[in-house]
Amino acid sequence: MEQQTDDAVLTVGDTLRAEEVAVYRWLARHGRLDPVAMAKETGVEATAVSGAVDRLVRIGLLRRGEEGDDRLWAVDPHLVSAVAGAPVERAIAEQQTRLRLFQDQFAQLAVDYNEGRRSGSADLETIPALTHVRAALDRAAEQCREDMVTVQPGGTRSPEVLQDALLRDSQMLARGVQIRTVYHHTARFNSPSQAYVATASALGGEYRTAHQLVGRMIIFDRELAFMTRRNDRLGAVVVREPSVVHFLYELFEQLWSQAEPFSDAATDGLEAVAKDLDRTILRLLSSGLKDETIARRLGMSLRTTRKHIADMMQALGAESRFQAGVAVAAKGLLNDDGEPDAPPATALA
Template identity: 60%
Template sequence: MTFDPSPWPGDREVALYQWVAGNERLDPDRAARELGLARDEVDAALTALTQRGLLKADADDPTRLRPVDPDLVAAVVTTSLEETIRAQQSELHRIRDQFASLRGHYRDSLSRVSVGLEVIPGLEEVRAALNRASAECTEEMLTSQPGGNRVPAALQEALARDTALLSRGVRMRTLYHHTARFNGPSQAYVAMVSGLGAEYRTAHELFGRLIVFDRRVAFIPDKGDNWGAVVIREPSVVHYLCEVFEQSWTHAEPFADAVTDGLEAVAKDIDRTIVRLLAAGMKDETIARRLGMSLRTARKHIADIMETLGAESRFQAGFLSARQGLLGDEPPDTASPG
C-alpha cells in the first residue's frame, strides 16, 4: 500500500468510522439519517474506509463490519513514505560528502595564491561563507556596519549568529554610523545583544563595511552591485584592516539612542560633520555615503544648513562655517566680516 498525500480521512469518513465502532452492523440508510448525510456520501465514505483497511467485514458474517486499529493501518500506509525519506536523507549525505571531499583541494588552491584573496560573487554564497566563518570563530569578531538603517529582517538573521558567538565567549565589537541612533530596530537590537556582552560604538564617518574573524579572515564588499564580497586571508592585509578598525573604534562613542543623548545635540553634531565635508568640496552622494544616510536626507540637511548660514553656494557655506567656528577646529572668529 502506497501513501496518498491528499488530506484524509475527512470529516465524513471519521464520522462513519465512529458510527460503525459504536454499532455492530452497518445499516447505510440508518447511518445516513443519524449522521445527517446523503446515502451516496455514506457509500463513498464506506468505500474509502474499506479501501484503506480501516473497516473490515467479519469473516463469519459479511454484513457485519468491524473497525481496524488505525495505528496499524497508519504503519502500513506510511511505510513507503518513510523508505522514501530515508533514501532522500542518504542521498543528501552522499552529496554533501562528495562536495566535502573537494574542500581540501580548494583550500590547497587558496594557499598557492600569494595575495590570499577569494571573490564570492553572490549574496547567498556570502551568507554561507559568513555563517561558516562565524561558526569557526573562537576569540573575536570586529564589524563595521555603515548606514543608519538596518532592516528588521537583516537584524533577525544576525541575532542567532551573534548569540551563538557570544555564548562561546567570543568578544564582539561593532561600529555603526551615528545615524543608527535614530533607527528603532537598530536601537532595540543593540540593547538586546549588549546585554549578552557585545560592544557597540558609533561614529560620524566610517571607512566602509568590514567583518573580521579572529584577526585571521576578513570580509570586505565586492566593488560590483551584486552584494558579493572579497575574503582576505593574507596576514599583513588582515592586520592592516584591524588597525584601521581600532583607530575608528578609539575615536567612536558608545552607542546611545538619539533621545538619550538629546536629539538637538545629536543633530547639531551631524550638521557639523556635513559642514566639514561641504568645506572639503564633497558631493551630496559622497556625504550621504560617508554619514550612512539616504541621499534625500543628506540633501535636506545641506539645504537647511545653507539656509541657516545664508549661503548661496557650497563654497560660501564652507567659508561662513569656518569663520563662525562651526568646523570645530578653531574658536569662532568674532571679527566683523570683510
Template identity: 55%
Template sequence: MEVGTAGGEGDRPPEGTGDASRLGADEVAVYGWIAAHEGVDVAGAAGALGLTPERVAAASASLTALRLVHEADGRLDVLDPDLVSGVMAAPVILALQRHQSELELIRERFSGLRDTYLRATRARSPKIEQVGQVEEVRAALTRAADECQAEILTCQPGGNRVPEVLEEALRRDTTTLARGVRMRTLYHHTARFNGPSQAYVATLSMLGAEYRTAHELFGRLIVFDQRVAFIPYADDSWGAVVIREPSIVHYLCRIFEQTWTLAQPFSDASVDGMEAVAADLDRTIARLLAAGMKDEAIGRRLGMSLRTVRRHIADMMEDLGAESRFQAGALMAAKGLLSDGDDQALTVPTTTG
C-alpha cells in the same frame, strides 16, 4: 552520485492507503458514529449527524480507502488509527532513513577534503579568495563565526538595517557571545535613529557585545580572531573578498582600532543620542558640502538617505540665511563652523529618512 527523492517510485504508499488529506470533518464525524454503533449500517448516520446521505457515503468511501473502516457482511466497523498510520508512515520512514544514510555518505566522502583545502589555502600567495555568490558569502561567514575563538570586529556602515537580517544576526550573535567570543561593532551615527538597530544593540549589549558609532566610517569589514577578514567587492555587489594574509589583516585591524578609539558609545537617540551626535553630524555635512561633495556621496559617506542629506543642507542654508551653497560654504567658514569642537555648530534635525 545520484540522491533519491521522496517522490520516487520506491517511496509511494501501499496501494489502497488513499490520501490522508481527505480526512476532513465529515470523515471524522462518520468514523465516530461507526465506532459508537459497531456493526450497524451507516444509512442511519445521515440524520443523526445532520449530513446528507451523499456526504455520508463519500465520507465512508474515504475512510474505507484509508483503511480506517473495513466492511464485513455488508456492515462497517472501525480499525485502530495508530495501526493504520503506522502502515502508511512505514514507506516514508524508510525513505527518510535512506536519505539520511545518503546524507551521511556525502558528508563522509567530502569531509576528508577539508584539511586538504585548509592546507592549500594557507599556502596560497597571496592569501586572497574571491567569493562571488551571496549564498557562498553567508556560508563562509557562518563557518568563520563558528570557528572564531576570541574576537569578531565588524564595521557596518549605513543607518538602517533590514529587520529580517537583524533577526538572523541576533540568533547567530547570541550563540557566538555564549561561547565567550568578544564582539565589537562600528555603526554610523544614524543607526542611533533606527528602531530595529536600537533594539538589536540593546539586546546584545546586555550579553556583552560592544557598539560604537562615528560620523564617518572606512567601509564594510568583518574580522575573525585577527586571522581572516571579509571585505566587499568594489562593484557594490553581494560578493566578498576573503583575506588571510597576516599583514593585510593586521593593517585592517589597526584601521578598525583607530576608528573605534575615536567613535562614541552607542546610545538611543531618543534618550541622549541626539545631543551626542547632532553637532558632529552638522560639522561633517558642512565640511563635506564646502569641499564640493555631491549630496549622494555625502549620504553614502555618512550612512544617510539622500532625502535626509538634502533636508540637512536646506536647514543649514535657512539658518545661515544663504541663498546658494557657495554662499553657505563661505558663511560657514567665516563663522568657524567647519572646525571641530566649535560650540556654535548648527543644530538641525538628524532623523533618517
C-alpha cells in the same frame, strides 16, 4: 472482508480528529461497538460515533468482522503508519542519496580548489555572489571561537537581514563569543536596528555608533576578515594574511575607542543629535568633499544629505559652496583643528 475505499488512504500529514482518537481507544479496549456506553465514557456524542468509525475503517485503523459479524477490530497503529510512511521514507532515502552524491562531487572539486589556493595566494579571496558571501559568513560564524568585531555602515538594515543576524549572533553569544559592532549614528533613528541592538545587548553583545565609517568589515577571531568589494556591495573580499588582518583589527579598535554607546536618538534628544550631525557635515563640507562622499561616510541617503547641506547653506546666507566656505571662515565656525566651534546660528540653533 475489510471495507476500504481508494479515496481514504492514510498519508503522512493526515491528522485524526479528537472524536476519532477517542473512538479508536475505546474500541481497542472493548472490541465492540456500543455508541451509548462509548458516549458516556468518552464524551463523544452518539451521532458522531458512526462517522468516526467509518473514517477509521477507511484509513485502516479499524477492521470490520466477516459478513454477519458486527464486531470491530483495532489494527496495530504501527502497521498503519508504516504503510503510510513508506513512500515518504523512500523519497527521503532518495533525496539523501542525491545529496551525498552532490556533496561528494563538490568535495572532490574542493580538493582542486584548495590545491589552487595553495599554489597561488591563499591570503586573499574574492566572493562575487551575495548568496555565497552569506554562506561563507555563516560558516565563519559557526567556527568562531573567541570574538567577532563588525563595522556596519549605513543608517538602516532591513528587518529580514537583522533577523538572520540575530539568530547567528545569539548562537555565537551562547557559546561565549564576544561580539562588538560599530554602526553609523544614523542607525539610532532606525527602529529595527534599535530592536536588534536591545535584544542582542541583553545577550551580551556590545554596540556603539560613530558619525563617520569608511566601509563594511567583519573580523572573526582576529584571523579572518571580510570586506566589501570596491564598487560592489553584494560581493566580498576575504582576507587571511595575518599582518593585514591585524591592521584591520587595530583599525576597528581605534573606531571602537572613539565611538559612543548605542542609544536611540529619542533617548539622546533629537535636537542634540541633529546639532551634532550638522557640525560633522559642516566639517566635511569645509574639507571640500562631494555630496556623495559625505552621504557615504555618514550612512545617509544622498537626498537627505543634500537636504541638510541646503538648510545649512541657507542659514549661512550662501548661494554656493565657495560662499559657504567664506561665511564659515568669517564667522569663525571652525577652530584650528578643523572642528566646528559653533553651528550656524539658525540651522543648528
